[in-house]
Structure formats: structure tokens, C-alpha cells
Amino acid sequence: MNNGNVSENVQLELLNIAPGYTLNLSTRSFILDSNVSQNVVINGQIPLSEDSGQHTIGQLRFGAATYDIIANVDSMLDLVEVVVYADGDKENTISNENEDTEDLRPGTEVELRFEIKNLFDKDYDNGDIDINELTVKLNDDNDEDEFGDEIDEEPRESFDELDAGQTVEGEEVVVVISIPAEAEEGSYELEINLEGEDGNNAKHTVTWLVSLVVDREKDDVQFETAGLEDSSIKCGETTYLNLKLTNYGSNSQNDAAVSVHNAVLGINENYVDLELDEDPDDADNSFSKKIPITVNNTIKAGDYHIEVRSFLDNDKEKEFRDVKLTVERCSAAVVPETEAEEEAGEGEQREQTGGDYNITASGDEAEAGTVSGTESEIPITSGPVRQTVEDPYTLEDFMIATLVVAFVLIIAMIVIFVVILVKR
Numbered sequence: 001m002n003n004g005n006v007s008e009n010v011q012l013e014l015l016n017i018a019p020g021y022t023l024n025l026s027t028r029s030f031i032l033d034s035n036v037s038q039n040v041v042i043n044g045q046i047p048l049s050e051d052s053g054q055h056t057i058g059q060l061r062f063g064a065a066t067y068d069i070i071a072n073v074d075s076m077l078d079l080v081e082v083v084v085y086a087d088g089d090k091e092n093t094i095s096n097e098n099e100d101t102e103d104l105r106p107g108t109e110v111e112l113r114f115e116i117k118n119l120f121d122k123d124y125d126n127g128d129i130d131i132n133e134l135t136v137k138l139n140d141d142n143d144e145d146e147f148g149d150e151i152d153e154e155p156r157e158s159f160d161e162l163d164a165g166q167t168v169e170g171e172e173v174v175v176v177i178s179i180p181a182e183a184e185e186g187s188y189e190l191e192i193n194l195e196g197e198d199g200n201n202a203k204h205t206v207t208w209l210v211s212l213v214v215d216r217e218k219d220d221v222q223f224e225t226a227g228l229e230d231s232s233i234k235c236g237e238t239t240y241l242n243l244k245l246t247n248y249g250s251n252s253q254n255d256a257a258v259s260v261h262n263a264v265l266g267i268n269e270n271y272v273d274l275e276l277d278e279d280p281d282d283a284d285n286s287f288s289k290k291i292p293i294t295v296n297n298t299i300k301a302g303d304y305h306i307e308v309r310s311f312l313d314n315d316k317e318k319e320f321r322d323v324k325l326t327v328e329r330c331s332a333a334v335v336p337e338t339e340a341e342e343e344a345g346e347g348e349q350r351e352q353t354g355g356d357y358n359i360t361a362s363g364d365e366a367e368a369g370t371v372s373g374t375e376s377e378i379p380i381t382s383g384p385v386r387q388t389v390e391d392p393y394t395l396e397d398f399m400i401a402t403l404v405v406a407f408v409l410i411i412a413m414i415v416i417f418v419v420i421l422v423k424r
Helices: 139-148 340-347 362-370 395-423
Strands: 007-014 024-026 031-034 041-043 053-062 064-074 075-086 089-094 107-120 129-138 173-179 185-196 201-214 219-228 230-235 240-248 253-260 268-276 286-294 302-312 316-328 371-372 376-380
Touching: 007 024, 007 340, 031 240, 075 185, 107 129, 129 173, 219 286, 219 316, 240 253, 240 268, 240 302, 253 286, 268 286
Parallel strands: 230 316
Antiparallel strands: 007 031, 007 053, 024 041, 053 064, 075 089, 075 107, 107 173, 129 185, 185 201, 219 240, 240 286, 253 268, 253 302, 302 316, 371 376
């Protein structure tokens, strides 16, 4: 554009053209009248070996001024989308750079599932791309320190090559991030880097910045651990149930509770009035317990389900875990279970009214007003579990009892018959 009052003689020149490039001007000189503009087109060919990204490929001189000519070479690797999963459930899909994940709670295992495409035409001979890297990292050093080893930079399922026109997606390419239980609320910037090299040795790179959003809910108390050290034992052996109840929420809990129950195995543990601080750095942020479980010789082989429950305000059930213990057959004296016995041993029923449970005790402990705990005696309060007694009799027991009664009746009849004969 000529903003002056007189015409100008314009001279253009290309300088310092990068190796491999061919650049041409649509016109090199012209007269530009006052208040008139003129378009000038630079034509060129990008070398097949050129990497993606921005490159200075030459200069344009206009009068006394010189301007850089910059080419923005597109990547033929396309990061189509990132699907975010939290503890196995789909949360949201990120389709562009600078988007956010949905709110994710501390202690969550996050999966980033990628859809990646090779944009070369499948008929192009040199269009296959060798994948050099796919990495995900936290941009801020402080964030990296906070997450520590909880982020796997490399994908769980790696892939080495994308054929021309090929797409990989879903569980084929997954990067896992475990949000630490102590992670603070806020947004954490993730840098995603994808890089590959085609048959002409040109590098293709994609970089996205996305935000991982961590949010603490108000009443978020969860089992961090609820599992057996050995889930399969023989009768007479002992295993341990390890429990850790953690407060991931934004407020403290003064009346959390935990119950552990299986009537057949004689397990009835209740922990009430638990105080869980909201500060993840506080030692009272979690409650831990190691409960010994010994299987005596009267327990038949089979699977036994231990009910583990957490509560808020001592009686509002928050979470349920079904922990399976397998008791192996330990001697020939053990009577094989029938299908009916297995159902009787595994199916535990509890009475429930309005969703609340009451702690009860039996025997001497009922008189003393306590419920048995592993390491201490706990006062009875309005709490999570009401213990029930299962019917211990099975079909086999009934049949044995019937045989015994029949045998006694036969003996009695023989005795009566002998007495009658003697009197005669």
C-alpha cells in the first residue's frame, strides 16, 4: 500500500533462500501509485525432508528493509483427540489444545487414551511414520515434585510405527497418571508431545498443552486400601486384612466409622467415632487397621465374602467393599460342600432399616457395653452394623440327624421286643 502522495517505483529481491527450497516472486518490480495497494505472491516448494513446524526459509528485501520469510510446515501426524478416564469411567474428551479435564478427585487413577492418525495418503511410498516418542509431563517443576512418580510419561501400550493413512486409538495408546492422595486442588498443566519420522527422514511433531483439574469434594471419604495379604489360605492358617480409610474431601470428619463382618468366619469388627482431618499432610487424614483373620479347622473349604463398609456420622453408609477369602481344603476329614452349603456359607443376610445400622454385642461383651476390636475395646454407640446370627444347619446336618433318630428308634423297638419275649 502506498500511503504517500506520489507514485513509487518498487523493487523486490529474494535473499538467503534455504537449501532445498525453490522460491519465486510473482513480480519483482512495479510502479505503485499513491493510495494504491499491490499483492505480491511468493511461490515455493517445500523439500520432502523438511521437518514440521516454523522455519525461516529466506528473506525478502524491499528498498532498504529486509524481512524474514517464514514457512509453517504442517505435521502429518495428527493428534485427533484425548479421551479422559477416571478409575475406569469415561470423564470427557479433549479435542483441541488448551482444553481442561473434568474435575478429578485426589487418589484417582487417570487414563489418557489417545487417537492418533497418519495423514499421508496410504498410496504414498514414504508415508509410513516411525514413532519416536509420545510423552506426557507436568510443565511446572513444583507440580512435578508434588506428583513424584505418580505419572508415567510413556504410554502403557507402546507402538512403533503408523502406516500411511492408519489410525490408532483407545486402549492401544494409554498414558496413566495417578493423582496423589495429598494433591492440592487446582489446575496442573500437562504437556503432550508426539513425534515421528517419515520415510524421507522428515520429523513430524505435535505438542498440546492441556489442564488436569484436581477438585476435592466436601464429604469424600474413601478406602485407599481394603485387601487381604493372602487371599487364599488353609484352615488353621492366618492372614491379615489391611484397611486404610482416607479423607480426600475438603472438610474434616469427626464421626467416620468402619465395619468388617463375616458371621461364618466369626468376624465382627466395628470402629466408630473416627476423626479424619481434611489436611492431606496431617497424620490424622487417614485411619489404618491390620486385622488378623484365622480360619479354624471347623471351617469348610470354599469362598467366603468379607463385608467391609465405611460410614459418615457413624451410620450413613458411604462405601462397600466385598473382599473374598478362599479357604482351601486342608484334610480328608473335611466334608465336601454341596451347592446348598456353599450358598449358605457365602450368602450373608443383614437386617436394614432406613439405610442405618446399629452396633450390637453378645455374651459378656454385651453386658460390659463394648464391641470387640482388634486392639482396643470400643464403646457401643449408634453405629454402622447390627450383627445377625446365621442358620448353621445345612441339608447334610438334617439328614445325619434324621439317621441318628431312626437308629435310636430301631434300638428302642428291639429292646421292647426282647423284653416282651422274656416276660413270655
